[in-house]
Amino acid sequence: MPDVVKIAHADITKVLIEAAKHDSDLEGLFNLLQCTTLTRSCIDKLCKCYFSYKEQIKEFLESIGSALPHIIDVDWQLNYCVKSSTNYTASLPMYNMSLSTIKNGKVECVKFVCTIQEVQELVCKLKDTARHLEKLTTQ
Incomplete structure (x- = not known):
């Protein structure tokens, strides 16, 4: 069971990072997550979390960069x-x-x-x- 939790955490993190990379708005993320099997309350919580930390995620991504030197x-x-x-x-x-x-x-x-x-x-x-x-x- 702990492996499932780790995988779920990694997948949620990936979704939030990709949303921040593409500067997705709440509506875009909400529409994307509706295509999953997540419940409405879970989608609302993820969107709220994303909106709260979007700028911090973007700043962090800029600091580590994704390009080679x-x-x-x-x-x-x-x-x-x-x-x-x-x-x-x-x-x-x-x-x-x-x-x-x-x-x-x-x-x-x-x-x-x-x-x-x-x-x-x-x-x-x-x-x-x-x-x-x-x-x-x-x-």
Whole structure:
């Protein structure tokens, strides 16, 4: 029985969050909930709860955001690894990459190291993504 209560709570929360995302009014939410098996008093309580907390839900959704971070800058440096702790001689060029991203007005830096092949793969994937975005915007 506790699992049913958890599922019901999660489903009600989803409905209220989706209603806030789409800025639904009370009438729209009421009409949507009438299509369910909920009683009239239960629908009235949910609508009252939604109306009471709608702005707080919207503020919370804005603070966490639903979009991925945007890359705003890329910085890279080519280093040459002559020797490593696991191999006596490595002789590998390595790229130190730094991506500056922004999400909800907050700038963060993502740093990683990759090989020439990994950089080439990254560049190819970025070019593919740019081509797909161009096709979407021209349609």
